[in-house]
Amino acid sequence: MDFGFSEDQQLIRQTVRTYAEAEILPHYQRWDRTGEWLTQDFIDKLVNMGLLRLRLPEKYGGQGYSFVDCGIVCEEIGRCDHQIRYIISNAIHLGEMASSMHPDLQEEWIPRIAKGEMMSLAFTEPGGGADAGNIRTKAVKEGDYYILNGEKTSITFTGVSKVVFVSARTGGPGPRGLSFFLVPTDTPGVKTTNFERMGQRLDRGGSFFFDDVKIPARNMIGKENEGFIWAMTIIGYNRNFVPLACIGAAQKSIDETVEYVKTRQVMGRSVSKWQGVANELATEATKLEAARMLCYRALSLNDRGLRHDAESSMAKWWGVKVANEALYTCMRLHGHYGWAKDLPFEQRLRDCLGMESADGPREVHLGIIARDLLGKEHAPF
Numbered sequence: 001m002d003f004g005f006s007e008d009q010q011l012i013r014q015t016v017r018t019y020a021e022a023e024i025l026p027h028y029q030r031w032d033r034t035g036e037w038l039t040q041d042f043i044d045k046l047v048n049m050g051l052l053r054l055r056l057p058e059k060y061g062g063q064g065y066s067f068v069d070c071g072i073v074c075e076e077i078g079r080c081d082h083q084i085r086y087i088i089s090n091a092i093h094l095g096e097m098a099s100s101m102h103p104d105l106q107e108e109w110i111p112r113i114a115k116g117e118m119m120s121l122a123f124t125e126p127g128g129g130a131d132a133g134n135i136r137t138k139a140v141k142e143g144d145y146y147i148l149n150g151e152k153t154s155i156t157f158t159g160v161s162k163v164v165f166v167s168a169r170t171g172g173p174g175p176r177g178l179s180f181f182l183v184p185t186d187t188p189g190v191k192t193t194n195f196e197r198m199g200q201r202l203d204r205g206g207s208f209f210f211d212d213v214k215i216p217a218r219n220m221i222g223k224e225n226e227g228f229i230w231a232m233t234i235i236g237y238n239r240n241f242v243p244l245a246c247i248g249a250a251q252k253s254i255d256e257t258v259e260y261v262k263t264r265q266v267m268g269r270s271v272s273k274w275q276g277v278a279n280e281l282a283t284e285a286t287k288l289e290a291a292r293m294l295c296y297r298a299l300s301l302n303d304r305g306l307r308h309d310a311e312s313s314m315a316k317w318w319g320v321k322v323a324n325e326a327l328y329t330c331m332r333l334h335g336h337y338g339w340a341k342d343l344p345f346e347q348r349l350r351d352c353l354g355m356e357s358a359d360g361p362r363e364v365h366l367g368i369i370a371r372d373l374l375g376k377e378h379a380p381f
């Protein structure tokens, strides 16, 4: 086993860190306070860094990054703003879908997303998101079209995305009756609303309503009733990008807290000299390192074409949990300053807490791990 990163991977980490510290971090708190959207200048820089082409097909300028490489990018972006990670991972998902898209759709949409237009992925419905195989949105075939009706909710980039990939029922009940469609958001019958969330305000969570939306049959991704397979392919590796971005935010907080406790004086000595404080930081650093390894191991299994359901579930629930615990500890060790909005800790915690639900709540992941341990026959689901 090799636990190290290659020289190229270390270079990716350093390059992305330098970019994110200079171009993302200075805006992080302002985006949250003002609700303003990204400027064209910001998007152009993201595009020029090549971060939206990591896994696109070669003819669209794809960079051939492995999933481990992409994980490094997500972790480093997460250090500065977890929300920007969504733009990057969406472009990675597009790369994975590309070969199953109609050539005309590839020609139209891949360059647009690579140039910084937003896309959304819509699985979750008001009736529940954890059970992604049991959705109600329907697509009924009429000649060369499908007519789409239903509602999706808690969707990232609602209102700013130009295209949404939607799961819809085309067959019988359960996961084997689902298909996946590309729907331009300006199609007649598509409406959106946004709602207030505790964190990730830049990412604009909201609902999509589809009211007799007519979509050409060629907009189906892959084959009819195989949409769940698509969803699971994307969701599978993404279960590592989500915690890695949170781990990035938590690691940055640890790094900042280490500097703070060395200089802050309490009762005649620096806070770091109190063993309780030093032990807390050491404990959080240990948990984060273990979580990081879970994520990269699962991504490396994915890179080698091996199964990683249980490993990715371990990485998702454990990684998000320990990152949030570390963020809470860092906020607390900063005393009242940590809780104030001048410092980024409260925002990082608000942003990363949402990741407990996104990409599946921990109970679902524990269920997947339990199924691997016990066998399907003896597992809860």
Ligand SMILES: Cc1cc2nc3c(=O)[nH]c(=O)nc-3n(C[C@H](O)[C@H](O)[C@H](O)COP(=O)(O)OP(=O)(O)OC[C@H]3O[C@@H](n4cnc5c(N)ncnc54)[C@H](O)[C@@H]3O)c2cc1C
Binding pocket: 120, 121, 122, 123, 124, 125, 127, 128, 129, 130, 131, 153, 154, 155, 156, 200, 205, 354, 355, 357, 358, 359, 360, 361, 362, 363, 364, 367, 381
């Ligand atoms: C920041 C953020 C961004 C998001 N972005 C998107 C997006 O872009 N696209 C998208 O489609 N969705 C998105 N979501 C929605 C997310 O995928 C759902 O929140 C998630 O799938 C869980 O669904 P739910 O919230 O409806 O919870 P429910 O399915 O209603 O579950 C509620 C609770 O029940 C418990 N539970 C659920 N299932 C089980 C089980 N099998 N066993 C035991 N307990 C269980 C858990 O505690 C769970 O939290 C986002 C969510 C957040 C917070």
